[in-house]
Amino acid sequence: MVEQKNALTVTTPSEREIVMTRVFEAPRELVWRAFTEPEMIAKWWGRGNKLVIERMEVERGGHWRFVEHGPDGAHGFEGRFREVTPPERIVQTFEWDGMPGHVAVNTAVFVDLGDGRTEVVTTALFHTTEERDGMLSSGMEGGLGQSYEALDRLLATLA
Amino acid sequence: MVEQKNALTVTTPSEREIVMTRVFEAPRELVWRAFTEPEMIAKWWGRGNKLVIERMEVERGGHWRFVEHGPDGAHGFEGRFREVTPPERIVQTFEWDGMPGHVAVNTAVFVDLGDGRTEVVTTALFHTTEERDGMLSSGMEGGLGQSYEALDRLLATLA
Numbered sequence: 001m002v003e004q005k006n007a008l009t010v011t012t013p014s015e016r017e018i019v020m021t022r023v024f025e026a027p028r029e030l031v032w033r034a035f036t037e038p039e040m041i042a043k044w045w046g047r048g049n050k051l052v053i054e055r056m057e058v059e060r061g062g063h064w065r066f067v068e069h070g071p072d073g074a075h076g077f078e079g080r081f082r083e084v085t086p087p088e089r090i091v092q093t094f095e096w097d098g099m100p101g102h103v104a105v106n107t108a109v110f111v112d113l114g115d116g117r118t119e120v121v122t123t124a125l126f127h128t129t130e131e132r133d134g135m136l137s138s139g140m141e142g143g144l145g146q147s148y149e150a151l152d153r154l155l156a157t158l159a
Numbered sequence: 160m161v162e163q164k165n166a167l168t169v170t171t172p173s174e175r176e177i178v179m180t181r182v183f184e185a186p187r188e189l190v191w192r193a194f195t196e197p198e199m200i201a202k203w204w205g206r207g208n209k210l211v212i213e214r215m216e217v218e219r220g221g222h223w224r225f226v227e228h229g230p231d232g233a234h235g236f237e238g239r240f241r242e243v244t245p246p247e248r249i250v251q252t253f254e255w256d257g258m259p260g261h262v263a264v265n266t267a268v269f270v271d272l273g274d275g276r277t278e279v280v281t282t283a284l285f286h287t288t289e290e291r292d293g294m295l296s297s298g299m300e301g302g303l304g305q306s307y308e309a310l311d312r313l314l315a316t317l318a
Binding site for chain 1 (some may be wrong): 221
């Protein structure tokens with residue numbers, strides 16, 4: 001068992017938001033690529049499950065759609081990019097096929113910590129507190145933690 | 160000049176909502192069809208401009224996308240259906256290509272007034288007050304009014 005060095009922090013600063021913070025042992029340019037290049041995303045986003053990147057148009061107005069193939073079946077996720085500012089900031093919508101029409105806006109900020117490490121701060125804004133709480137109770141934190149551990153492993157092979 | 164018999168009412172009951180109410184001189188089943196069948200939508204939704212219905216999957220999880228071809232160019236609109244309950248209620252997301260990733264949730268309720276008329280009450284919920292106010296200042300009320308007048312004319316030919 002390896003100790004979790006860089007823990008995922010999840011907070012709720014307002015009634016309709018979730019903030020997820022995590023440090024990665026890699027420079028910002030590399031972390032940015034891992035979040036935006038399909039062939040890299042496929043290696044970590046699905047928590048180790050097969051991930052099919054159906055669409056990934058990383059630009060303002062572009063769409064994205066991923067399908068994760070897990071033991072319990074296929075889960076589709078999709079949305080659209082509002083802002084893409086390499087290597088600092090991405091704003092995009094997020095929607096799970098299981099709850100269509102329930103849309104969060106995710107703002108991811110990539111902070112260069114100056115020592116070869118990068119902090120990723122993602123703020124999710126929901127239309128209602130109920131939708132926010134539904135996301136919190138969906139196992140999101142555990143799933144994201146697993147994805148980020150997969151990303152740690154990917155970054156370690158590239159650093 | 161014909162007097163406006165059934166006026167569009169636009170109110171803001173909360174900081175992130177717009178409510179749009181309008182009565183139509185047609186039975187609910189017909190109004191429902193006018194809002195959900197592509198060949199009918201094409202005749203009124205674009206305020207008299209050419210409207211291309213690229214996608215219209217009227218069911219939970221289905222997507223919709225319309226492109227309006229006006230004098231000032233093409234404008235795309237799209238979203239996804241959260242709930243479809245004929246002939247009473249549709250909940251769907253709404254996004255304009257000009258502001259990608261800014262998503263409103265529109266809930267349309269079709270009220271049978273019992274005298275052959277139908278009231279359509281649409282509530283739009285935005286993520287922020289700024290987005291709500293941006294929609295209000297975009298000429299939305301005038302545009303929707305024109306579309307609904309085109310719908311009046313369509314319904315008159317079908318009643």
